[in-house]
Amino acid sequence: MPQLWATARSIGTGLRRVFFWFLGTSITSVWFVFRDPAFDYRWLCVGALIADVLDAPFGGARAFHSMPVSIAALVLVVLASAGRKRWRKRALAVPIGMMLHLVFDGAFATTKMFWWPFAGLHFADKPLPSVARGWFDVVLELIGLVALAWVWRTFGLRSKAQRDLLLKQGRLELVTVRRR
Numbered sequence: 508m509p510q511l512w513a514t515a516r517s518i519g520t521g522l523r524r525v526f527f528w529f530l531g532t533s534i535t536s537v538w539f540v541f542r543d544p545a546f547d548y549r550w551l552c553v554g555a556l557i558a559d560v561l562d563a564p565f566g567g568a569r570a571f572h573s574m575p576v577s578i579a580a581l582v583l584v585v586l587a588s589a590g591r592k593r594w595r596k597r598a599l600a601v602p603i604g605m606m607l608h609l610v611f612d613g614a615f616a617t618t619k620m621f622w623w624p625f626a627g628l629h630f631a632d633k634p635l636p637s638v639a640r641g642w643f644d645v646v647l648e649l650i651g652l653v654a655l656a657w658v659w660r661t662f663g664l665r666s667k668a669q670r671d672l673l674l675k676q677g678r679l680e681l682v683t684v685r686r687r
Contacts (some may be wrong), residue, residue, distance in 0.1 A: 525637035528647040529555040531654030533607045537600075538658075538679065547597040547677030554580075554604020558612070559635055567634045572614045573623040577605040597677070612636040 533555040534548055558571035570576050581602035588595030609615065613636055619626045620633060637644065663669045663682030672678050 525559070525644050525647060526556070527651030527655060528637075528644075529559075529608055529611055529651070531651035531658070532611045533604055534658050534679075535654045536607060537603065544678055544680050545596065546679075547600045548673065548679055549677040550597060550600035551604040551607075554601040554606075555608050555611075557601070557605060558608045558614075559637055563635060567630070567632060568614065568617070568620050568636060569630050570623060571605070572609065572612065572620050572636070574606075574609060574615075574621055575623065575625065577602055577609060580605055600677075 530552055533551055537546060537548070537551055561571045562569040581599070584595065584598045584602055588598055609621070615621045616636075617631065617633060619631050623630065633639070640647070658664070658679070661681065662673070662679045664673065666682070669680065669682065672680060
């Protein structure tokens, strides 16, 4: 029973503490690297959050905090989308988000976790990196909120049409601002 309570606390703490950090940094990173208005940012956000969502019930960082799992997701998308270019372009956002999560979570700092199962089959009893940082998570969340505020303003998400474009198609389009 204590393990169940620890797992429930881990899920609630991990999801409550670090959320905006992963969304803000992933969206801005992809925008600055690809600048592709047809990229599906909805699936990027799913990929950026999936590691904590799926590993938290096990009480800490597990398979989804490893690079081989992210690579396997990438290979799976490529194989499953053979001959379906449009679907591939959208689906690639998930493994890209998964890999960005590893970067912005600092998962590479724990070799055994990052290279699981190649560095050993057993998981170290490490909490989710997004939970282990303590008060510094507040700073990261503020940075994530600033990044999301930049996204909101840069892509004109105050406009219902722009929000609908993001929510229904996953797309972000730059809004030109007239200076008077």
